[in-house]
Amino acid sequence: xxxxxxxxxxxxxxxxxxxxxxxxxxxxxxxxxxxxxxxxxxxxxxxxxxxxxxxxxxxxxxxxxxxxxxxxxxxxxxxxxxxxxxxxxxxxxxxxxxxxxxxxxxxxxxxxxxxxxxxxxxxxxxxxxxxxxxxxxxxxxxxxxxxxxxxxxxxxxxxxxxxxxxxxxxxxxxxxxxxxxxxxxxxxxxxxxxxxxxxxxxxxxxxxxxxxxxxxxxxxxxxxxxxxxxxxxxxxxxxxxxxxxxxxxxxxxxxxxxxxxxxxxxxxxxxxxxxxxxxxxxxxxxxxxxxxxxxx
Numbered sequence: 147x148x149x150x151x152x153x154x155x156x157x158x159x160x161x162x163x164x165x166x167x168x169x170x171x172x173x174x175x176x177x178x179x180x181x182x183x184x185x186x187x188x189x190x191x192x193x194x195x196x197x198x199x200x201x202x203x204x205x206x207x208x209x210x211x212x213x214x215x216x217x218x219x220x221x222x223x224x225x226x227x228x229x230x231x232x233x234x235x236x237x238x239x240x241x242x243x244x245x246x247x248x249x250x251x252x253x254x255x256x257x258x259x260x261x262x263x264x265x266x267x268x269x270x271x272x273x274x275x276x277x278x279x280x281x282x283x284x285x286x287x288x289x290x291x292x293x294x295x296x297x298x299x300x301x302x303x304x305x306x307x308x309x310x311x312x313x314x315x316x317x318x319x320x321x322x323x324x325x326x327x328x329x330x331x332x333x334x335x336x337x338x339x340x341x342x343x344x345x346x347x348x349x350x351x352x353x354x355x356x357x358x359x360x361x362x363x364x365x366x367x368x369x370x371x372x373x374x375x376x377x378x379x380x381x382x383x384x385x386x387x388x389x390x391x392x393x394x395x396x397x398x399x400x401x402x403x404x405x406x407x408x409x410x411x412x413x414x415x416x417x418x419x420x421x422x423x424x425x426x427x428x429x430x431x432x433x434x435x436x437x438x439x440x441x442x
Contacts, residue, residue: 151241151242151243153173153197153241153243154169156197156240156241157169157195157196157197160196160197164380164384168384168386169197171383171384172196172197172198172199172380172383172384173197173198173199174199174200175198175199175200175266175267175383176198176199176200176201176202176245176264176265176266176267177193177198177200177201177202177265177266177267177268177269177379178201178202178203178261178262178265178267178268178269178292179193179201179202179203179204179268179269179271180203180204180205180252180253180261180268180269180270180271180272180279180283181204181205181270181271181272181273181276182203182204182205182207182219182229182230182232182233182271183205183207183213183217183229183271183273184216184217184271184273184299184363184368185271185297185299185368185371185372185375186203186205186229186233186269186271187217187218187219187229187232187233187236188218188368188369188371188372189269189271189371189372189375189376190203190218190233190236190237191218191233191236191237191240191372192372192373192375192376193269193375193376193379194237194240194241194244195240196376196379196380197241198379198383199241199243199244199245200244200245200246200264201237201244201245201246201247202246202247202249202261202262202263202264202265203230203233203234203246203247203248203249204230204248204249204250204251204252204253204261205228205229205230205233205249205250205252206250206251206252207228207229208226208227208228208229209221209224209225209226209227209229209232210225210226211225215363215364215365216299216363216364216365216367216368217229217368218233218236218368219232219233219236228250230248230249230250231248231250234246234248249261252279253272253279253282253283254279254282255282258282258283258286259286259290261283262283262286262287262290262292265290265292266292266293266383267292267293267294267295267379267382267383268283268287268292268293268294268295269294269295269296269375269379270283270284270294270295270296270297274298274331274334274335274359274361275327275331275356275359277322277327277330277331277334280316281316281317281322284309284315284316284317285315285316285317287309288309288311288315288316291311292311293308293309293310293311293382294308294309294316295307295308295309295375295378295379295382296309296338297371297372297374297375297378298335298338298339298371299363299364299367299368299370299371300335300338300339300343300344300367300397300399301343301344301345301347301348301364301367301399301401302344302347302364302366302367302370302399302400302401303343303344303367303370303397303398303399303400303401303402304367304370304371304374304397304398305338305339305395305396305397306374306375306378306395306396306397307319307337307338307391307392307395308378308382308389308390308391308392308395309391309392310382310389310391310392313391313392314391314392314393314413315392316392318413319337319392319393319410319413319414320333320334320337320413320414321333321413321414321415322334327356328356328357328430331356332356332423332426332427332430333414333423335426336414336419336422336423336426337410337413337414337419338395338397339397340406340408340410340418340419340422341397341406341408342426343397343399343402343404343406344399344401345429346402347401347402348362350362351432354430356430366400370398370400374398390407392413393409393410393411393412393413393416394407394408394409395407395408395410396408
């Protein structure tokens, strides 16, 4: 027996934390999400359950068994299927009235304006190492006046930065211009999490290798990312509650039961941040040496 979908009934339990009028406002919003992998699928499904009515999603990848530990939509039945198709189908099972635009070739300079068309908010879910696409997308959001959120899954926690129109830009904060990929990785990671709360319980540093574009991950972190992103999205889209935006951010680590609020005027140009980056480079060098010894 097929159930009849009713928006008001489906999301009635949101009422109380949002008003009926606010729920209707969320229904009219469009969120663009680039990347349907580690965090992107979770973002889409969580925001769909919040009652967002329209999405634009992108990803060129297909599900593989290595995605099972963390990615929404990764099952034996979906191996080999495009991530945008799987996650779109899952979201439509939550709300069949959703307006979903799919970009199965990912985002690039050529399609960014179309990808961000009508978007009220952008949620960054690109692979950690997709620096060219990430920089281009944040630059386009800046040009188009679209708020942007990035919530990184780190260890068993999340680090969050919000970039608002008229505020500090992604490039001003992370200072990636002229850097090679390894340096971009260090600056992006340390810019997101100056406190580096996750570092204390990394049991096998040899598993981190920026040159080979690999590192460990957990579902705990991805789900935390979805929760905090949905909360920030609600505040931005409904214009309520204080939104902490760059150069301010925060990191919550569930393993260590710690919340750190960060403030880095000048972003990675901040003197404290420059010292931290110098230390981080040394730690990365030691990790690489440990990895080389482990390989032997």
